[in-house]
Amino acid sequence: MFFLLLLAAVVRLRLRCFKEIPTGFQNAIEAAVEAFDNFAARTLGERFSYLFPWFFMAFAFILSSSLFSIVGLRAPTADWTTTAALAFATFVFMFFLGIRYRKGSYLRSFFEPHPIFFPMNLLGELAKPVALSFRLFGNVLSGTIILTLYYALTPYFVQLGPPALLHGFFDVLFGGLQTYIFVIISLMYIKIAADSNW
Amino acid sequence: MQEALFSTQAASAGRVFALDSQTLIGIAIQLVNAAILAVGLGYMLYNPVKDFMRKRTERIQAQMDEADAALAKANSLIAEYDAKLKSIGDERVKVLEAARLEAAEESKEIIAEAKKEAERIRERSLEAVAAYRRRLEEETRLYIIEAASLMAQQIVAQTIDDEAQTKLIEQALADLEDAQWH
Numbered sequence: 001m002f003f004l005l006l007l008a009a010v011v012r013l014r015l016r017c018f019k020e021i022p023t024g025f026q027n028a029i030e031a032a033v034e035a036f037d038n039f040a041a042r043t044l045g046e047r048f049s050y051l052f053p054w055f056f057m058a059f060a061f062i063l064s065s066s067l068f069s070i071v072g073l074r075a076p077t078a079d080w081t082t083t084a085a086l087a088f089a090t091f092v093f094m095f096f097l098g099i100r101y102r103k104g105s106y107l108r109s110f111f112e113p114h115p116i117f118f119p120m121n122l123l124g125e126l127a128k129p130v131a132l133s134f135r136l137f138g139n140v141l142s143g144t145i146i147l148t149l150y151y152a153l154t155p156y157f158v159q160l161g162p163p164a165l166l167h168g169f170f171d172v173l174f175g176g177l178q179t180y181i182f183v184i185i186s187l188m189y190i191k192i193a194a195d196s197n198w
Numbered sequence: 199m200q201e202a203l204f205s206t207q208a209a210s211a212g213r214v215f216a217l218d219s220q221t222l223i224g225i226a227i228q229l230v231n232a233a234i235l236a237v238g239l240g241y242m243l244y245n246p247v248k249d250f251m252r253k254r255t256e257r258i259q260a261q262m263d264e265a266d267a268a269l270a271k272a273n274s275l276i277a278e279y280d281a282k283l284k285s286i287g288d289e290r291v292k293v294l295e296a297a298r299l300e301a302a303e304e305s306k307e308i309i310a311e312a313k314k315e316a317e318r319i320r321e322r323s324l325e326a327v328a329a330y331r332r333r334l335e336e337e338t339r340l341y342i343i344e345a346a347s348l349m350a351q352q353i354v355a356q357t358i359d360d361e362a363q364t365k366l367i368e369q370a371l372a373d374l375e376d377a378q379w380h
Contacts, residue, residue: 001235004238004239005235005238005242008238008239008241008242008243009242011242011247012241012242012243012246015246015247020257029243030251033243033247033251034251037248053240053244054236056236056239057235057239058232058236060239061232076228079224080221081221081225081227082228084221084225084228085224085226085228085229085232086228088229089229
């Protein structure tokens with residue numbers, strides 16, 4: 001979190017020096033922001049653009065958490081409270097935007113196709129943030145446990161070299177994949193809840 | 199050395215997961231942290247960079263629109279000049295044709311004038327020739343009169359008296375004056 005805030009502060013300070021034709025650092029920042037913006041706009045739609053900074057934060061935070069595991073730091077997402085907080089925020093957005101944009105039809109959807117299905121529909125809605133949080137938590141934790149076990153159970157002479165492969169697999173590949181999955185599923189949940197045409 | 203090389207780290211014992219008040223407090227804290235991070239990233243990174251890119255896009259779009267307008271203007275100017283060049287070609291043909299007609303007209307006038315002048319010269323020459331001829335005829339007539347007078351004088355002097363001679367001479371002179379010299 002501190003690293004991301006520091007990066008944001010650096011970007012804010014260097015923004016005055018940004019050029020018309022981006023190079024180096026400016027290019028990387030612009031590419032990241034533009035790629036995420038396009039991705040979020042395609043998935044959620046431009047009318048929800050006020051939510052993009054939140055999901056940009058989620059994306060950057062989860063990805064950087066996984067990448068910081070490479071240097072031996074424990075990923076914050078290996079703690080369920082972190083993933084649960086992010087998933088809970090998604091649930092809150094989903095619920096309030098559903099009511100805001102669909103009003104009665106969103107609440108009626110809990111009673112469809114028959115009022116008897118209300119408990120199941122309610123459970124289904126409540127299960128979404130739980131599944132979202134546990135998916136990320138489980139994946140990151142499994143990678144953390146495997147790496148911790150590797151470091152704990154292997155002799156020192158094999159702890160230099162082979163773990164790079166494991167870090168690349170669990171932290172970079174799985175980390176990137178789980179980040180993408182968490183964000184796109186969150187966006188889809190919100191879109192399904194808020195978009196009456198879905 | 200061998201023990202140190204083959205020894206392992208002790209696995210750290212920690213809290214992995216539990217559904218209790220500590221978890222709920224942890225979630226609340228993480229939510230607040232996430233909100234702070236989202237506000238920070240949105241305020242300092244995401245929105246300013248997006249704003250910068252949007253403004254740049256608008257600037258570039260404005261420049262492209264300006265370039266398109268300039269291109270359209272240039273194309274219209276090219277079309278206008280092409281039309282002018284074409285009309286200049288047509289006009290050149292018209293001017294040449296007019297000049298040719300004017301030259302032909304002027305040439306006709308010059309030839310007519312020359313013909314008139316030649317006619318005038320010819321008439322003047324004919325008049326001069328006629329005057330010269332008249333003068334020659336007059337001179338010839340006078341010469342012949344003179345010669346005839348001399349001849350008559352000599353003949354008469356040999357054959358007739360003075361009275362008859364004078365009468366004959368006057369008669370001859372009268373005849374000569376009445377004679378036509380053409």
